[in-house]
Amino acid sequence: MPRRNGSDVKPSDLSADTAVAVVFFRPSAEQVARIVERFAGRMPVLVYDNGGIPPDALARLEAAQGVVRLGEGRNRGIAAALNALAEAAIAAGVSRLFLLDQDADTTVETARALGHALDRAAGAQPPPALVGPAPAPKPGHKAPVYPPRPGVPPRESLRPVEFLATSGSLVDLAAHAQIGPFRDDFFIDAVDLEWCFRAWARGWSCWMDPGTAIPHSVGRGTLRGRFLPVTMPDQPLFRMAVYVRNTAYGWRLPHVPLRWKVKQAAYLPLQIGLYWSRHRFSPRVLAHLLAALAQGLGGRLGRPADAPP
Template structure:
């Protein structure tokens, strides 16, 4: 008897922001006509890329071509998938090196995780190394054993993750006032706090890249993505705000309270101890502690 395709009830969801024509072509070539695809235009899709998306089989294009932030884009894609009757959503960004086979493997992993409590909200791949970039680390969730070869993790990157849309509807949307950084982290901690779970499949891996490369401290074990100033400031702001949230565990707050000053110092040194850079980051820290979130004034349109 033929086993059902675990991706049959799944849509692919891609957020584009100033993609290259090659990035658009890769998504179309790998997924269009093989799985339903929903694309959100956060701005900057080149004309040839937009034409290719319009002509692609089974592809829906959302968004107004302006940068609303990753959280708003993901929420719009999830809402569209729910309305269309899909039960799972395979989240990707334009850099993700994933295939239909990746989605199927994660669908099988999500099936294996289902049936025991806490029920899975999402499952994602292990991070594969990418030259010049620091691979993300997903801390294990304490006091919960592996399940069917899957590892319980505190959080996962949204890109590459397969989300159960029934769980998404119960847990709630991604925080749009975070705009971009730590969106996935906050949502996963909220999922755990509401009785759901997040899992990593070590047998499935895709490379992740954040920023323009990696910054490494000379004498300390600190490494972080090299990002534009507005991205670093949003990361600082959202991390500081996370210290106010009751569903973020104290163990994570303590770790970040120790690590964030080192990251700020490393980023500041990378920019030759610029007073402007330090002032921007300290202002972001104050905004986070005060709960002043939303779209950054210097975010690209």
């Protein structure tokens, strides 16, 4: 199947109610194969190529039934990729989008379970924008924590949460159109957090289904402080700097609750300290993170200069 831009996807390409949307960036052939084997021919699949798909895996994608590839093989960041996938799905008449990253270990059955969960949440107030799985443990990685949303009661087994990771979440595209796109000037980190807080502020809600779980990981491992009360993902310096920048910028946003800003204002210096110690107190590393903090506080966002191509 030839590559297509989002504007070229026709309704006949995606006839089902729910489509799978996957962002690939330098995936292994095994990661691509897993998506094809589990979803192609069973659900419509939209793939965004942020670059680095192995040639054999790319050929397999293009030959797979019901798979549409978007993007030009250039790294535009996770937010821009998700927005392109959502736009293509909406244009094709799809109403729900099952968002995955290339690491996600999940199945069609998970998408169906989340579809049922979104149906059960449909009568909630505020109405649901998305529902996602609980994080399952993954050896060597810190599982994310999704704080409960204060003042909103559970609905059956579903739990209202402040935010969820985009990967594994089932998004209502009508809600997405009202809430607005993911912030592409964030590029990668905290994209999901900001969007969910914006959803709550605009009269929508986010839900976790504890009965559905998938492993979720960030980074290449976990850092644990010996003397600091903090555990965090171990990430490349580029990723850590973007996280610091976007977290600091979040303090400027009116729809991010004060309770979260206070928590992050206390937690972020500990994370910077732990990451700095991991890198043997390198002056270069500290200078890079402090520059990122200043960029966030000053509202200087966009594609980082050291982002991988």
